[in-house]
Amino acid sequence: MAEKTLAGKTVEVNDEGYLLNRDDWDxxxxxxxxxxxxxxxxxxxxxxxxYLREKEAAGESLTIRKVGKSGITDIKGLYQLFPGGPLKLSSKYAGIAKPASCV
Known part of the structure; x- marks a missing residue:
C-alpha cells in the first residue's frame, strides 16, 4: 500500500493504483x-x-456485459472509452476495487 498525491490530495492506493478508500474519490x-x-x-x-460507483455501493457484481446493458454505452463503446481494459480502468477511475472478473 502506498500514498499518492492526485488532484492536490494525498490518497492511499494499492499496488495497482486502486483507491483503498472509495470516499476519497472525486x-x-x-x-x-x-x-x-x-x-x-x-x-x-x-x-x-x-454507474459503477452506484452498482458497487449496492453490492452488485460488475461485469462488462452489465455496463453494456446499462443504457449508457454498449460494450463496443465501453472499449472505446476505456481502451486496453474497460472494466479494469473504469473501476480504477471510479475509485472502487478492481472487479473479481478482471485479471
Whole structure:
C-alpha cells in the first residue's frame, strides 16, 4: 500500500493504483488518474464511473456485459472509452476495487 498525491490530495492506493478508500474519490481525482494513462475523461466517461460507483455501493457484481446493458454505452463503446481494459480502468477511475472478473 502506498500514498499518492492526485488532484492536490494525498490518497492511499494499492499496488495497482486502486483507491483503498472509495470516499476519497472525486471527479478531479478521476481525471488525474485517467490522464496518467493518456485518457481525457468526458461526460460519457463520468456517466460510466457514476454507474459503477452506484452498482458497487449496492453490492452488485460488475461485469462488462452489465455496463453494456446499462443504457449508457454498449460494450463496443465501453472499449472505446476505456481502451486496453474497460472494466479494469473504469473501476480504477471510479475509485472502487478492481472487479473479481478482471485479471
Amino acid at each position: 471527479k478531479d481525482l478521476a481525471a488525474e488518474m485517467a490522464k496518467e494513462d493518456g485518457i481525457e475523461l468526458t461526460d460519457k466517461h463520468y456517466e460510466v464511473l457514476e
